[in-house]
Amino acid sequence: MLFVFPADAQEVDARIQQVMSSPHALEKAQIDGKKAAYFCANCHGDTGNSAYDYIPNLAGQHPGYLLNQIRKFADGRRQDDFMSGMIKVMKDEERFNIAIYYSAQTVQPAAANESAQAARGKEIFRSICASCHGPQGHGSQNFARLAGQHARYVSESLDKYRKGTKERNDPVMGSVARRLSDSDIAALAAYIPTMK
Ligand code: HEC
Ligand code: HEC
Known part of the structure; x- marks a missing residue:
């Protein structure tokens, strides 16, 4: 088939x-x-x-x-x-x-993170990411689910998009990721794994 x-x-x-x-x-x-x-x-x-x-x-x-x-x-x-x-x-x-x-499996999110860094990640998520990945980060056919994803994988993926090498060079995520500083990425990586 x-x-x-x-x-x-x-x-x-x-x-x-x-x-x-x-x-x-x-x-x-x-x-x-x-x-x-x-x-x-x-x-x-x-x-x-x-x-x-x-x-x-x-x-x-x-x-x-x-x-x-x-x-x-x-x-x-x-x-x-x-x-x-x-x-x-x-x-x-x-x-x-x-x-x-x-x-069909259920992702196990990380424990809640009350840090100021995670709070900033939440703000960045709402303003930049939610429009495609969904308000809860649940994704869809075209956009990855981000809620509950591992912090290191999230930050390394964003860095790959930002660099645009052959490892991962999606043009849409490339233009989003190039707007993010290292501290923005760290904030997003503190928040995203805790999303349910
Ligand atoms: C305009 C739509 C759009 C916006 C806005 C957007 N993304 Fe994405 N994102 C995508 C698409 C499309 C993909 C899949 C790209 C691919 O095939 O590699 C993706 C993939 C990802 C991935 C890889 C996920 C995985 O499971 O491998 C991460 C991480 C990610 N986005 C994070 C973010 C973050 C954080 C933001 C906000 C700063 C954001 N995205 C904003 C469209 C978007
Ligand atoms: C030796 C470890 C290993 C094994 C075994 C493995 N993977 Fe992976 N997989 C990875 C790594 C590492 C990545 C992330 C690569 C990257 O960052 O682009 C990945 C990424 C993926 C992704 C992309 C997920 C996303 O969020 O974008 C899919 C889909 C996937 N693997 C499916 C599979 C399937 C199906 C199998 C079994 C047939 C499999 N993998 C076996 C290590 C593995």
């Missing part, structure tokens, strides 16, 4: 809608996805909550967003030594089911 590659995003959306609207198909995709994710779980965690601060949580991400990032790793628009190689050897069906499985 070739609906992720080379199918376009609309075909992928249609397939996601189809599976989400059928309780039976959804359950099957989740069961198959959990099995196919046994290797991913070493790094991203059984329930998509990673135990490593530089590895993103996948729990609660929209399946369309996850599949889009998988496509980017596969075609080189996003580069990571490990992910880029591994994604290429996976079957489409596995990619799809894994995305459905992780999207």
Whole structure:
């Protein structure tokens, strides 16, 4: 089945809608996805909550967003030594089911942070980030879920966008990230992991 590659995003959306609207198909995709994710779980965690601060949580991400990032790793628009190689050897069906499985898991946010730095992060989030990532940071098909993401992963990702190297050079996030100072990024990284 070739609906992720080379199918376009609309075909992928249609397939996601189809599976989400059928309780039976959804359950099957989740069961198959959990099995196919046994290797991913070493790094991203059984329930998509990673135990490593530089590895993103996948729990609660929209399946369309996850599949889009998988496509980017596969075609080189996003580069990571490990992910880029591994994604290429996976079957489409596995990619799809894994995305459905992780999207249905619940992310475990970090404990509340009462610092002035986190309060400033909240203000920056409201004024710059909420318009795309959602007021609660829950994301969507096109925009990553940020709520509950690891601090180090958030700050390293923002730095990659700011530098615009081949590791991660999305033009939209690039123009957002270039407006942020180091202390803005530190403030956002204090606040975002605590969002529920
Ligand atoms: C050896 C550790 C490791 C394993 C195993 C691993 N990943 Fe990853 N994954 C990473 C790292 C590190 C990143 C972040 C790379 C970056 O910053 O661009 C990542 C990023 C991702 C992302 C992007 C998430 C986002 O928020 O944008 C997806 C999707 C993903 N991995 C899926 C998978 C899947 C599916 C598997 C199993 C088939 C898997 N990974 C196995 C380490 C791993
Ligand atoms: C105009 C829309 C827009 C705005 C505003 C925006 N983002 Fe994004 N963001 C995106 C898109 C699109 C992506 C996915 C880019 C990609 O494919 O790499 C993204 C991805 C990200 C990621 C990577 C998440 C992951 O799981 O890998 C982080 C971190 C992020 N944004 C943080 C922020 C922060 C913090 C702000 C506010 C300072 C912000 N964004 C504002 C559109 C936006």
